[in-house]
Each structure stands twice: as C-alpha cells, then as structure tokens.
Amino acid sequence: MAGAFKGFGQKAIPFLKALDFHQSREWFLENRDLFEKELRDPFGDLVETLTERFAQAGLGLRGDRKKSLFRINRDVRFAKDKSPYNRHLSAILSPDGSKMGQGVFYVHVGLERCLADVAWWQPEPALLLAMRKAIATQPDKFRAMAKALRKNGLELETEGRMKRTPRGFEQISEPDLTDAIRNRHFVVQHVIDPAGIHTAALVDELVDFTLRARPLLDWGRAIEGTVLAA
Template identity: 80%
Template sequence: MAGTFNGFGQKAIPFLKALDFHQSREWFQENRDLYQSELHEPFCDLVETLSERFEAAKLGLRGDRKKSLFRINRDVRFSKDKRPYNRHLSAILSPDGSKMSQGVFYVHIGLERCFAGVAWWQPAPELLQAMRKAIATKPAAFRAMVTALKKGGLALDSEDRLKRPPRGFEDVSEDDLAQAVRNRHFVVRHEIDAAGIHTTALVDELVDFTLRAKPVLDWGRAIQGKIG
C-alpha cells in the first residue's frame, strides 16, 4: 500500500549528523526507531508518492519502498574506510523499478547536500558508444535536447568527463560536440534546500525538476531503443 509523503521529520538531518559522529552499530540500534520515523519511512513514502506522480505525468519512472532505497549501511569489504554507515540516504526510480536500469531519477538526502538527478549514469559500453555516435552524427538532435534543458534552467553535468576524446571521435571538432563525446555520463542535477525537505512541497519540486529534465531521458531512450 503506497504511503503519502508528508515530509521528513525535523530530526532527519540531526539523526544523520549524530550517526556520523558515533558510527556505531550499538548507537544505531538504540536509535533505530528515530531513524525509521524521521528518515526511512518518510523516504519510502516519498518514493511511492513520486512513483504515482511520475506515472500520472507519463515519465516512465517508478519505484517502491522495498526495491528503490539504498541501504544506509556501507559496504566496507573492499574499502579502507571501515565506518559502517553512510552520511546520507538515497533512492532510484527507474523504467523497470530496479536499480540496474538506465535513464533514472535519483534522490539523495545527506549531511553535505540534498539533491536530485536524472541520469544515464555509467551506461554500458554499447550504449555509451551509441550515445557518442549520435552526438557526432546527429548533432541537431543532441543540440535540441541541450536547448530544451536550458529552457528549463538545466544543463548537462561535466563531472568525470574524459580529458581527451575517446577513440574514434578524435575528429569531432565543434567545441560543444567535442566536449559532449568525452562524457562518461549524461546527467542533470537539482539542488534541494535542506530546509525544504520537511513539507509535501518537496514532491512538487521534484516532479517539476524531472519534467524539465525529460529531454535527456527522451534523447537517451531514442538511442537505447535502436540498440536494444
């Protein structure tokens, strides 16, 4: 049964701050009820409320309280940093409701920042190659997507961009295209004011952002559909 999002508890961020200070399984167990009521259950409700709103808006993104959230526990098996808990909680809504598909919505509530993103993140080599080829051979479609994002106040993120053109794209000379083919990901982001996470208005804010970010979803899906 989908829950209705009524805002995160006022102690959501203070809980993360205290958890980060203690980084103790004993402390977490003692305060699990606070975690559930202030952070985890509201986050589950947010995911399911967004899933309903995304369906109504025909965005092709969905999620639920069981599959969408990432665990607050860190995987420390291969890390030198053995702190057991993350400093944030996050979730993905995707075309199939899993965390494994591409062209997704991501939301992150944390100590350093709160933000949302719409992303083709680390696409598989075949899809990434097809995206780069589409940029080089169908620049009008790529530029139309960028222009549509700009009209919505958004822009593709340049994080983790290659320093040099990938093999086969050395001859792409126009600056905007040359930069774009160096992308490893195609992402737009929206910063969330932490003071605004406690009200239902967060849902409208995130739906509005995702609608403005839809051009990058549509662009990637058109390419994906030709190689699937």
C-alpha cells in the same frame, strides 16, 4: 506503513549527524526507531508518491519502498574508510523499478547536500558508444536536447568527463560536441534546499525538476531503443 509523503521528520538531518559522529552499530540499533520514523519511512512514502505522480505525467519512472532505497550501511569490503554507515540516504526510480536500469531519477538526502538527478549514469559500453555516435552523427538532435535543457534551467553535468576525446571520434572538432562525447555520464542535477525536505511540497519540486529534465530522458531512450533492437 505506506502513505502519501508529508515530509521528512525534523530530526532526519540531526539523526544523520549523530550517526556520523558515533558510527556505531550499537548506537544505530538503539536509535533505529528514530531512523525509521524520521528518515526511512518518509523516504518510502516519497518514492511511492513520486511513482504515482510520475505515472500521471507519463515519465516512465517508478519504484517502491522495498526495492528503491539504498541501504544506510556502507559496503566497506574494499574501502579504506571502514565507517559502517553512510552520511546520507538515497533512492532510485527507474523505468523497470529496479536499481539496474538507465535513464533514472535519483534522490539523495545527506549531510553535505540534498539533491536530485536525472541520469544516464555509467551506461554499459554499447549504450555509451551509441550515445557518442548519436552526438557525432546527429548533432542537431543533441543540440536541440541541450538547448531544451538550458531553456528549462538545466545543464549537463561535467563530472567524470574524459580529458581526451575517445578513440574513433578524433574527427569531431566542434567544442560542444567534443565535450559531450568525452562525457562518461549524461546527468542533470537539481539542488534541494535542506530546509525544504520537511513538507509535502518537496514532491511538486521534484516532479517539476523531472519534467524539465525530460528532454534528456527522451534523447537517451531513443538511442537506447536502437541498441536494444540491434
């Protein structure tokens, strides 16, 4: 049932630990009520509360409890690890409310860590090429965005960065620009203290992070607009 986010249940993380230990459909079905009460339903509340707050802040990100949450079940069709359940639950808020858009907000509650990202993750080739060209041809705009992020306490993540400069950009020699052009994703991350997931204050924390990440959203959206207009 929809409502304002009040925090995840105190048994949210213990549930994930127990599920990871058992990795059993029978155990999950026996404890499904606990999963829904402590983790899934509060996650739905979080998504919908953030949607309202993001709208008020003009961030252009939205979601709902049915479409935005990822399944707790793993897709094991092509995986060596056949464990049926994830060690986390997560959700995406995006410009159109789907999981398919770019320039998204992602939130993750899991055993290893709890985190939030603002991300252009695995952009399709035309958009990724446009981002790389924008870095090469408009370095001042890229550097202004990166500087604004640093001022807000954020840095672009380096996960998945190519070891070599992609073809067509060999002439770029400035280290900050070559590093950026080698990125496959453009992401900033906020680590959430697991102890802080149990109160409504998590909403303010995540809104503050997303506002601080806005320079990345705005930079990517401007480039995306040129791709869509082409």
